[in-house]
Amino acid sequence: MTDTVGEQPADVGVWEAPRAGIAAVQALHDSREQALERFRLLHNTASLRAGWLKKRLRFQEDLLPLVEARMGTAGGGADPRARAVLATAFACLDAASMTWVAGDGKGDIMDLYDECLAAVRG
Numbered sequence: 001m002t003d004t005v006g007e008q009p010a011d012v013g014v015w016e017a018p019r020a021g022i023a024a025v026q027a028l029h030d031s032r033e034q035a036l037e038r039f040r041l042l043h044n045t046a047s048l049r050a051g052w053l054k055k056r057l058r059f060q061e062d063l064l065p066l067v068e069a070r071m072g073t074a075g076g077g078a079d080p081r082a083r084a085v086l087a088t089a090f091a092c093l094d095a096a097s098m099t100w101v102a103g104d105g106k107g108d109i110m111d112l113y114d115e116c117l118a119a120v121r122g
Contacts, residue, residue: 001025002062014070014082015117018063018089023110036105039097060086092116 001021008017029035042048063086065075073079096112 001059002066005063005066010070012070014067014085015089015121017070018067018086019110019113019117021063022089022093022113026109032105035109036101039101043098043101056090060090088120089117092120 001024004024005017005021008020012020026035029038042052060083064077064082067082067085068075068077068079071079071082071085073082077083092113093116095116096109099112099116100107100109
């Protein structure tokens with residue numbers, strides 16, 4: 001994910017770069033059914049959910065310098081806006097994946113992610 005975000009061209013926006021990373025991770029699933037089963041387990045197993053939250057926070061910290069640079073803000077986490085972008089992106093992924101699982105895998109998870117992001121960005 002970090003590599004994909006870091007490899008995005010300079011003209012890719014601050015919201016689109018994390019989306020590219022999320023899409024790259026989603027593409028690692030062998031099939032739609034495999035992805036659905038993994039998300040079901042993730043959302044319905046407390047220990048897996050806790051592990052995902054820990055990993056998500058680590059992803060956010062790893063991605064922070066990349067988003068700060070893309071935003072042109074001071075590095076080192078001094079500006080809260082880059083953290084807000086990342087937290088929002090991952091919250092939208094959670095909302096999209098929970099909706100996707102609730103709908104038994106109908107539709108495209110990245111389309112749901114885009115809908116979630118549009119909702120919070122107004």
